[in-house]
Amino acid sequence: MALVLSGQGEKTSPVLKWTRKYSAYLCYPLALAGIVWLLLLPLPSFSRRAYFSENAMMPGQAKTAFGTHEHVAATNMIDTELQALQESNKDDAATRASALLGVFEKLGLDSEMQRFKFEHVPGIGETKGTNVHGILRAPRSDAVEALLIAASWTTSDNRTNINAVRLMAGLAKFASEQTYWAKDVIFVVTDSGEKGIEAWLRAYHGINAVAPIHVRSGIIQAAMSLELPAAAKYSELGVFFEGKSGELPNLDFVNIVQRISQIERIPAFLHGMRDPPRGASLYERYMRSAHLLLRQVRSQAIGLTVGVHAPFLRYRIDALTISGIVSADDPVGSQSSVTGGVAPEMVSPATIRALGRTIESTMRSLNNLLEHFHQSFFFYILPANQRYISIGDYIPAAGLMVGSLLFQAMHLWWMQGSDDLRSSNARTRIERMNKYYSLLRRTLPNGLGIILRVHALGVLLLAIPLVVPHAVLTHTTSTAYVFTMGLASISMVLHISDVYWAARKRALVDWRQLKALIEVYVAVALACLSVMNFSLAVVMFAVVGLPLLVTRVCEYTTKKQRVANLVVLLATSPICVLGLWRTALLGLNPMDFASSPFRLFLEDFHHFSSLMYPLLCLVYWPVNLLCMVVALIP
């Protein structure tokens, strides 16, 4: 209450007086500082060199043994099995699964096949999938911990992942000969990507066990997923580590993979992006880092284009994807982009050996772990290979942004009402207080009412697809649904502003007060978000916070200002942003007009309960509308 009262200059502390005096001038510099801070992040001096925090792992210390003739021969097993089964002409997914099961059993793993179904969006579109997993029991261990290697039959860009499955067979053969395992090793192959892994993980953790599995091991400590599209050789690898809603594996895990792959001469780069050459200029380095950071921000914030490792992170399993990068002139990689049909050629034995040793060595490091990953950072962004920016160095940017919103909110709260409320004439004090309270009593319920009404619309937007799944039956219908809701929202905004325009003599609502309330709300939401998922918070600030800051900077004097403001708001409205920026933000094919981002978010929310869908419906959409209301009311 002190803050509410102090707005009128009563009993203020010096600090409040000071902020009151300067808050108007502080908010824009703060926002600017936040943005500059973000722009500085790619600078080499901002990041630190990666190091290994957990000494027990001893990356690259073990002598690698993978790559004997038998191991390479084992990679062929899956092809032989597939051929044997293909003659019986069965359906493709089932053939592959049973072929793989055969391979796992031949290698002496405890294996099982899991058939499951999943819905595309809640209530609609069932797809069947099959997972096969084999568990290598560690000798003389108590089977309470496990490491996991996963692969999907198709890579995330829809190429066949046969080489990963082949390599897996080789690794299983190799691992079953070793006696040093302290943890079981689980091999999982799914035929439906992230959703398949999610179904497997749910069954494994006994959550919502529709398709239970019976062959299990203990707690999974770490997981690696492999993506090796058809190619003759890979000269470098890519590491992908972002989770669905900004979860990250422990930094140590990323580091050991990078270090070991370097030792094995098949270097793994973050997102497959090479470092700039040694003599590169600062500008070149900066641009490269900025590009890498932007890619991370995109994966972390949107979470649509990650990898098979993403579901693991939700179960507190550190995971990442190692992906083979096919060079453009690869003889095998260029010809076969089709999945199924004739299995493409094998990778060269040398590549198999290097890959296998990289994974073997990583597995041994993980095997050395005495406890769950906990030493190194869990919150970081990686501006270049083997460099990191820790949470302490990037979170101030978010703080500055949130701060700017808060300062503007304070300023607006003090400035609400007419000018005579702020006159310092002592004789009118009582009168001024009365006026102030009557203003609050008159406008506050209306302001809160507007906020509630607009949010109710957001709830509706969120809930309708869950209650009436047919609204989002296909991508086209969901686009139509979003546009319908967009029209409904616009008419709601127009209606609200119309009502208050009609009664503008009575000053039922005060735009400063309304904006201050929204700003406080957005600031709180962003502050919470920034510690969970920094990238998402930054993106949200760009599409929600910044437009809010520039909405009705001061009282409009001309109509042009109002129109310009509305144009800005429309440009940053969810429909516009998702429609126009889909390529940049979501990584969708620019020509792919058939897929609706809204539906993709809904799918993600349904399968992985990722944050994007509720945030879109409950924060982004309503706040954008509220900004329009602020711009439109008298």
Add this chain to the structure above:
Amino acid sequence: IASYNSVEELYLSFTQGNWRQDAWGYPPTRSQGVGAEVVARINGTEEESQRKWKGLTNALSGVFCASLNFIDDENTSVPRLAFNAQTRKNGDTNVAERHATLRHGFLPRENVCTENLTPWIKQLPCQAKSGLGALLNPYRLYNMHFHSMGISLVPVVGTTGGGQTGLVYKQHITVVLDSRTFELGNSWTLGELMDRDIQEACPVASKSTVRVVIPGEGVQVFPEPERRESLAGQNTYVYDIQRQNAAEIRFETANAADNKEAPTQLPVVAAHRHVNGHGGSGGGVETEIINRGSQPLEITYFDSLPWYLRVYLHTLAIEAVGSDGRATKLHPTETMFTPAIDRGRPSSIELTMTLPANTRTVLRYSFDKGFIKYTEHPPDANRGFNIGPAIISYRSDAHRPLSCALQTPRPRGQSECVVRVYTELFLASLPTPDFSMPYNVITFTCTVLALFFGRIFNLLTRDFAVLKDSD
């Protein structure tokens, strides 16, 4: 030790590695739970036997160089159904009258190694000098897939007459070795496998025999045995090592690749237990008990969880899924639940129920994870807490399981024996503080306090006065 602590029955075993029933069939020993297990029936009143149990575990811990002294109230449970089955069936009603309490302690974190083996070997009549004991090469014994060793004291009616009850002391060791690990081919002798040789039979022993149980077709044993007999329905070759050097018994297996067929007899009951859920707040235990037999079977389920896993009994659900995929609810015929006391005793569940034929029974209950004080975390690397296995015991009337067939002398008049199935351990990962953080905080606050205290103390205790020149 036994008489001092009025032990009536004792069983102690150290185990490492899971017994993989599906591949290895019936276990030849009683215990397969990973860790160290002590079961003892101690005479006397409640308090007395409590005290003696403490004494017993401490004594055993000294004898076997193991950390059995860590078995205290917090991980000792008093099962009433699970282990009593044997005696009760005997009609030995005196037990209850004599106030003997059976206690069961389990240390799932215990690692077995040579320092436990050496005292065990020392108790053999000829130690490792001669006889079979000479074969026990720790380098080979611990490069294995499964290892269990232990001792037991079983009461039997004395053979010396008078019907007096005596205790029979038995030592057992079970090892599963893979000849491939030692780069032995398909043909090896016992001596080669253990990398030791037997010079002579133990001169003190009145009888020492080796029995080789032939599991199936693929194995051939040379030389010809002195005697063949049938044990647990399997061919058994008997050698008297006073005449035949056991180290020279040669095994020839068919090619490993062809020898992949399933074991000749899968145990009737198999059980697996795992923990559900993730995260630090709660979870559940799910146990699958498979009855492969064609007849309904009465089993006793015993599970003991430490106090920091707070079990909710109302969440207990038992469901039997038949081969046709239909699920039916099962109700235990007898339930005993001992709730836990924080830092006092573990909770334990004992259930008796009848499994329908050919079913997979799933037993579920959930728990909350409690917070434990940071000093209560063990000083080792923290990967979570190992939780001891659940034990399922059932009566097998056939002489099929090897452990039953080997049970000599058999308690009087008993035609059936109790088989126990141990499930896997699981890891309970509790919310863990970052241990380096309290350390930093402690050092920091101590420094601040020290500086602060020093100044204040100085100010309080010293009296500053201006001295005049004249003084």
